[in-house]
Amino acid sequence: MTAIKHALQRDIFTPNDERLLSIVNVCKAGKKKKNCFLCATVTTERPVQVNVVKVKKSDKGDFYKRQIAWALRDLAVVDAKDAIKENPEFDLHFEKIYKWVASSTAEKNAFISCIWKLNQRYLRKKIDFVNVSSQLLEELPKVTEESVPSGENQSVTGGDEEAVDEYQELNAREEQDIEIMMEGCEYAISNAEAFAEKLSRELQVLDGANIQSIMASEKQVNILMKLLDEALKEVDQIELKLSSYEEMLQSVKEQMDQISESNHLIHLSNTNNVKLLSEIEFLVNHMDLAKGHIKALQEGDLASSRGIEACTNAADALLQCMNVALHPGHDMLHAVKQQQQRFSDLREQFARRLASHLNNVFVQQGHDQSSTLAQHSIELTLPNHHPFHRDLLRYAKLMEWLKSTDYGKYEGLTKNYMDYLSRLYEREIKDFFEVAKIKMTGTTKESKKFATLPRKESAVKQETESLHGSSGKLTGSTSSLNKLSVQSSGSRRSQSSSLLDMGNMSASDLDVADRTKFDKIFEQVLSELEPLCLAEQDFISKFFKLQQHQNIPGTMTEAEELDGGISSRQYNPGLLQSISSEKDMIRQMMIKIFRCIEPELNNLIALGDKIDSFNSLYMLVKMSHHVWTAQNVDPASFLSTTLGNVLVTVKRNFDKCISNQIRQMEEVKISKKSKVGILPFVAEFEEFAGLAESIFKNAERRGDLDKAYIKLIRGVFVNVEKVANESQKTPRDVVMMENFHHIFATLSRLKISCLEAEKKEAKQKYTDHLQSYVIYSLGQPLEKLNHFFEGVEARVAQGIREEEVSYQLAFNKQELRKVIKEYPGKEVKKGLDNLYKKVDKHLCEEENLLQVVWHSMQDEFIRQYKHFEGLIARCYPGSGVTMEFTIQDILDYCSSIAQSH
Numbered sequence: 001m002t003a004i005k006h007a008l009q010r011d012i013f014t015p016n017d018e019r020l021l022s023i024v025n026v027c028k029a030g031k032k033k034k035n036c037f038l039c040a041t042v043t044t045e046r047p048v049q050v051n052v053v054k055v056k057k058s059d060k061g062d063f064y065k066r067q068i069a070w071a072l073r074d075l076a077v078v079d080a081k082d083a084i085k086e087n088p089e090f091d092l093h094f095e096k097i098y099k100w101v102a103s104s105t106a107e108k109n110a111f112i113s114c115i116w117k118l119n120q121r122y123l124r125k126k127i128d129f130v131n132v133s134s135q136l137l138e139e140l141p142k143v144t145e146e147s148v149p150s151g152e153n154q155s156v157t158g159g160d161e162e163a164v165d166e167y168q169e170l171n172a173r174e175e176q177d178i179e180i181m182m183e184g185c186e187y188a189i190s191n192a193e194a195f196a197e198k199l200s201r202e203l204q205v206l207d208g209a210n211i212q213s214i215m216a217s218e219k220q221v222n223i224l225m226k227l228l229d230e231a232l233k234e235v236d237q238i239e240l241k242l243s244s245y246e247e248m249l250q251s252v253k254e255q256m257d258q259i260s261e262s263n264h265l266i267h268l269s270n271t272n273n274v275k276l277l278s279e280i281e282f283l284v285n286h287m288d289l290a291k292g293h294i295k296a297l298q299e300g301d302l303a304s305s306r307g308i309e310a311c312t313n314a315a316d317a318l319l320q321c322m323n324v325a326l327h328p329g330h331d332m333l334h335a336v337k338q339q340q341q342r343f344s345d346l347r348e349q350f351a352r353r354l355a356s357h358l359n360n361v362f363v364q365q366g367h368d369q370s371s372t373l374a375q376h377s378i379e380l381t382l383p384n385h386h387p388f389h390r391d392l393l394r395y396a397k398l399m400e401w402l403k404s405t406d407y408g409k410y411e412g413l414t415k416n417y418m419d420y421l422s423r424l425y426e427r428e429i430k431d432f433f434e435v436a437k438i439k440m441t442g443t444t445k446e447s448k449k450f451a452t453l454p455r456k457e458s459a460v461k462q463e464t465e466s467l468h469g470s471s472g473k474l475t476g477s478t479s480s481l482n483k484l485s486v487q488s489s490g491s492r493r494s495q496s497s498s499l500l501d502m503g504n505m506s507a508s509d510l511d512v513a514d515r516t517k518f519d520k521i522f523e524q525v526l527s528e529l530e531p532l533c534l535a536e537q538d539f540i541s542k543f544f545k546l547q548q549h550q551n552i553p554g555t556m557t558e559a560e561e562l563d564g565g566i567s568s569r570q571y572n573p574g575l576l577q578s579i580s581s582e583k584d585m586i587r588q589m590m591i592k593i594f595r596c597i598e599p600e601l602n603n604l605i606a607l608g609d610k611i612d613s614f615n616s617l618y619m620l621v622k623m624s625h626h627v628w629t630a631q632n633v634d635p636a637s638f639l640s641t642t643l644g645n646v647l648v649t650v651k652r653n654f655d656k657c658i659s660n661q662i663r664q665m666e667e668v669k670i671s672k673k674s675k676v677g678i679l680p681f682v683a684e685f686e687e688f689a690g691l692a693e694s695i696f697k698n699a700e701r702r703g704d705l706d707k708a709y710i711k712l713i714r715g716v717f718v719n720v721e722k723v724a725n726e727s728q729k730t731p732r733d734v735v736m737m738e739n740f741h742h743i744f745a746t747l748s749r750l751k752i753s754c755l756e757a758e759k760k761e762a763k764q765k766y767t768d769h770l771q772s773y774v775i776y777s778l779g780q781p782l783e784k785l786n787h788f789f790e791g792v793e794a795r796v797a798q799g800i801r802e803e804e805v806s807y808q809l810a811f812n813k814q815e816l817r818k819v820i821k822e823y824p825g826k827e828v829k830k831g832l833d834n835l836y837k838k839v840d841k842h843l844c845e846e847e848n849l850l851q852v853v854w855h856s857m858q859d860e861f862i863r864q865y866k867h868f869e870g871l872i873a874r875c876y877p878g879s880g881v882t883m884e885f886t887i888q889d890i891l892d893y894c895s896s897i898a899q900s901h
Helices: 002-016 103-123 172-184 193-215 218-286 291-299 305-322 333-372 373-378 386-405 407-441 445-452 456-471 490-503 512-543 560-565 582-593 597-611 615-633 637-666 680-694 704-724 732-750 753-777 783-797 800-809 815-823 825-842 848-877 886-899
Strands: 018-028 036-043 048-057 064-071 077-078 090-095 098-104 128-130
Touching: 002 018, 002 036, 002 048, 002 064, 002 783, 018 103, 036 103, 048 103, 048 305, 077 103, 077 407, 098 103, 103 333, 103 800, 172 815, 291 333, 305 333, 333 386, 333 407, 386 512, 407 512, 407 597, 512 597, 512 615, 512 637, 512 753, 582 637, 582 800, 597 615, 597 637, 615 637, 615 680, 637 680, 680 704, 680 732, 704 732, 704 753, 753 825, 753 848, 783 800, 783 815, 783 848, 800 848, 825 848, 848 886
Parallel strands: 077 128
Antiparallel strands: 018 036, 018 098, 036 048, 048 064, 077 090, 090 098
């Protein structure tokens, strides 16, 4: 083991400036026996670092290599497994537990003892030594740095010093002294005992000389002792004098203590007087209300501006006096209690007087405003409340004072204001809406009263019919679709007078002035309500000192209302007491004061929708614009919320108008005796689209109109095809061609971007059915010729060569000549003339497609002529058979027929 230790020191630790102190041969517990060495080392440089190093023999040779090293300061526990019995196993607890088995118990104990000593010497760290014999853990002798020469205090002491400390080299002086000593004794090297004896004798001689020297100095010691005795006597005399002086100064000290105590009492008295004066001044300055303020609170004029200002200043001064932060103990003073009671009485008295005066102002405002209602009932305007708000705002600071001092009276004033003003606004708004209804319907005063009575749905229907009868206007722009049937243009003109007698008109005949008039009236209504609500909300915020916030909880956004419906807006009288925030209080006050606005607006909207369902377009645009404007001003305002709720109703009416038009398309029935022409709902869509484009120009809710367009145009497409399939008098292709041409022309003229795909589809359908109708119609003028050549093409399709078709019995040259002779130019012209008349009967005059269709037929006839000539040239070559008319003849026939008609 010694040889291994020296080899490890030389090969591994010396190059790293380390000293090897202890070594143990180990292997890991429970695994395949692979031996290695655990080494305890210290560095030779300061500060000293202590490590535990694992060294393993290399697999490729006989040399050793350093595998892993742990710092001793990271070691937490050393577990020897058994402190009594010999056991080679032990555990070292670093960042994890390492289990080892030593080659012998002696090596394990020596290694653990070295670890314990290194810990005590260098680390002073409490490492837990578990199951370790107490004999191994002997305390190291405590050596002070003073008793150890410099350079020697770093050595490890204890029972195993030779294992810890290596030989230290002598310095130059020590070497010189030893050499001199050894030169004086030549036999020192050969006879060490004789040399030691000589040194001992010399030491005894030195000790004797020292003793004699001490004894020679006894006389001097005695002289020193005498001097010390004399010094002690002098000290006793000085102490006696100091004692007498102290007795003399004792009386002076007592007198000075009395003077000091007297000065302290005088200073304490002065301090107390200053503090008392400061407290009195504080109470006088902060709790003394001027007589002028008291008089203003008791007798001040609350009607004049000067009196209101004086009362406001006095109320502020009173509030400051009552809210002064008293020092501890002030509230126990009798004078302070009296003053506080006086302030409370003044506050209560002034609060009663202020509340009574403001209640009288509220009542007077109701009477004053009532006198102006008659004047405003003639015009479509709402009374202006600005003068009333201006007068009341003079009391705003007093209301703030009342809110902070007596909330009960403040709340009572709030309720009274809402009660008086709600009745006043209800009268004004109802009269205002009655005037609007009269202007919309043009009814008499009696009719107006009838229109405002409570009624059920049947009564509403009866009232609507009477209103429409008196005004001479139709009940809805699309109502005629339920009763108009498809008829010829001539019969439609002949029946127009009878339809007017029935009180039904087509949408195109509706008086545009009436719609413009309704639009202006509705805009006027919204323009009057908007400033009224905003002004009242602003006044409430300023007068009652309530802060307006951007977002009011409990209100629904426009999108939420469109999805979930109109929220309940019923006012709960007891709710005001439970409102915790000012924003909710503003909202509840506005709901109570203007509780009639939303029902009246809904009634007006219902009336406008009954007068003309197209009015919902005007109302949707106007209402959307005002909602957008109100939200830009204040999204949380009562006006924004209310208009948003009403906008939901308008949007529903608009959707209902679209649904009704689609339903009426589906219910249209055509006449079996007259030609169809342009279907009523196609004309209605044209009118609707033209009107909507003029109304929704630059509107905020263009998306709603685009969705309606898609629904309507799909309905028009489906029902045009349905009517065409059911038509008996007019061919299906004619119905499809004329109506889709009309739709295409309408969409091209209006340039509706969302219907570009439908416009292309309408054009395609128009083109397809025009071609189909032309091909079908041209089969009749040359019917036999058509059948003959169809048979020729069938034989060719069956595989017969074109040159051999003439050898077929049914299709030989003689049969061809026979068929051609049946269609001389005169007969062809006669057939074309009959075809022109038939087409004229099929087509309607409104769309004016006759010449377009006739020109298409001319082109198709020429194409067929060329096709027939080609077949004759291929199938009957060299026969000399030709048609009895030419292409020029066809052009002349068509031109002369068109001109003659």
